[in-house]
Amino acid sequence: MVLTHSLPLVPVPASAVAGDGRMPLTSATRVHGDSPAAAQLIDAVERRSGIRLSPADDATKPGDIALRIDASVAEKEGYTLRIGDEAELVGSDEAGLFYGIQTLLQLLREDEAGWGLLRADIADAPRFGYRGVMLDVARHFFGVDDVKKFIDSTSALKFNHLHLHLSDDQGWRIQIGSWPLLTERASSTSANGDPGGFYTKADYRSIVEYAASRHMIVVPEIDLPGHTHAIGVAYPELVEAPVMNDNLISDSERLGQPLPVAGERYLGWGVGHSSVRIREEGTYDFVRDVIRELAEMTPGPYLHIGGDESHGTTQEDFDHFVERATAIVVEAGKVPVAWHEVGAADGIAEGTVGQYWGMTTPQGTHAEEAAHFVERGGALILSPADATYLDMKYDKDYPLGQDWAALIDVRSAYAWEPTAVLDVPDDAILGVEAPLWSETVGTLTEVEQLVFPRAAAQAEIVWSPKDAPERTWDSFRVRVGSLSPLWKAEGISYHPAAEIPWSRR
Structure with missing residues (x-):
């Protein structure tokens, strides 16, 4: 090498x-x-x-x-x-x-x-087979053209999976024919009361086809059983009343945002307050219909069912739900993917893939939850929040992003190793995904400023041999700086981080 x-x-x-x-x-x-x-x-x-x-x-x-x-x-x-x-x-x-x-x-x-x-x-040739980026289109909605440009810019760094976060408390973003009120009633707004939107089935198929032309597989996510307030705006009978928690209340006060109210569009960012009605059989009719229609539109192997931050749900109810939901995905002919909390349930479907979003040094039970996916014949996608989350601020004064996981400058984004995070066999790690959550960003320009250049760091971690002579920060910072003319030619609004010596041509 x-x-x-x-x-x-x-x-x-x-x-x-x-x-x-x-x-x-x-x-x-x-x-x-x-x-x-x-x-x-x-x-x-x-x-x-x-x-x-x-x-x-x-x-x-x-x-x-x-x-x-x-x-x-x-x-x-x-x-x-x-x-x-x-x-x-x-x-x-x-x-x-x-x-x-x-x-x-x-x-x-x-x-x-x-x-x-x-x-x-x-x-x-690539080190890992799964090289992903995630775009949250639920907190803020991004139209088809924006998503296609995002596909262009990230596939150029050799990413090959696009995870679309299609539902959350703030909005439902995908047309489901059997449940039409989801888009009629629950898609019109975004976080902060900004405009919303949704993808028709034709829109979604055009995104999938465009991604395939750039050798990207679309991984759609419907977040369940929490992050489901928007479902209740459309179909109140499916969702429990909001459960308040201390963090939700303090965040709402700090940010000057409203608390969630049952049946009303939620404009804040707080999490953990919503849940579908887990012991109602009608809930599973809904899940089965949504998964079936999504599977019909999605040629790729994966369907993501969420599973994170269900703070208003008892562990017994949570386990019951995710065991049934992962089985429904398998019945639809797809491989279920879920956030690492779902690994707490003993009976998740065999082969379910876990997405680890804990820290590079695992906290609490996160490592055990992640390992359970491997024990059940599945594998892991690594998205440690303090290294890969593209919505974290570069520094404390950066105007976009949040800082709850970490302040992540470009060097911090580069300075981690996927096989060192969890005590699982190396071959149990499918790869890495870098998520972009959209609470603080409402335009593609703002998205790009958070994504670039840090996505390039994740691209190198997941593609290149870890022992390649030039897999060093001193080399990377020069090489990524050389991409400036190419990014400018492609109209990518990257953040000109001071730690990078940017080339002019």
Whole structure:
């Protein structure tokens, strides 16, 4: 595994050797290959440089870029890239070809002589199979175009799962034909009383299809049995009266936000006060219908049923609910995913995947709850809040985000190791997901300022070998700074963190 500072790549490849000089890129440069990735490359180069490359189907010539697939070159999602007098990119599959193009685009640079590709010899494949980001569209709603731009910007860092948090106390965001009042009554507002919205089934399918074109799997979440106040706005018979708790009351006073009232839209951020009626059979008719319709629209393997912060629910009731809910997901032909609290229930469906959102040093019973998923034949996605939560502030004075888990500057986001958090076998960890909760952000620009550059840190942690020579903070801060021209060309509103030496071109 070799890499030099002269290759400005994030995430750092498994193996990369820099060559001398550059391969010039001009309007005469041609792209060979019939993969959809060829058109994506041509469009991306034009956005970055203004140069429109031409497709070609004859023999390659010096200065051309050739794309092809060969399963023998690397593991799944891997690729090789050789740039000399011409460029050859070989993906192990279509995903590998796509990720190789993201690497190639990072090597596209301008200097006094014009545009060119840095010469290099790269062999690369991911460390973890699950590389995720989460967008909370419930606390604040983001339209289809915003979600597609988020897919573009994060898939370029080789993330391959998009977790959409589709329901919470503040709003319901997905059309369900069998329960139409969910979107008619419970989608119109967001946190702070900001405008809401929802995805029609056609909207959702277009997001899923667009994500697939960028080799991203959509993981939809309906948060249950807590975080369900919005369900009660639409169908009061399904939800218990709000249960107040000390943290909810103090947060409402501190933030000047209203407390939840049964049947009324909730505009605050407080948590732990809501629950579906766990001992009513009609609740499970509702859950079964929602899961069935969502499964029909979701080709990916996972459905997330939430399970966090159900403070108004007894442990006995909570266990009863999540055991039935995970079984319903399995009946629908999907793999259930749930926040780590669900691991407290003995009888969750076998194979359920847990998402750990505790701290990098586990507290209380969090580690035991997470381990139970593995004991039941499942696996884990790691999202430690004090390292991966993209909605945490960079520092105490940063205007966006919260600070309940930690203040997370870029170096802190980079300085953790997934296999060191929990006492489980390494192969029980599917990968890492970086969540963006949206209480404090209402526009995609604000989202991007929290996500970038910290998402790049998580991308390197989950893609690159942990023992790669350049997997160091000193190297990363220089390499991520080199992405500035590319991010600007793509219209990404990143936060220019002072700890990063940002490149101008």
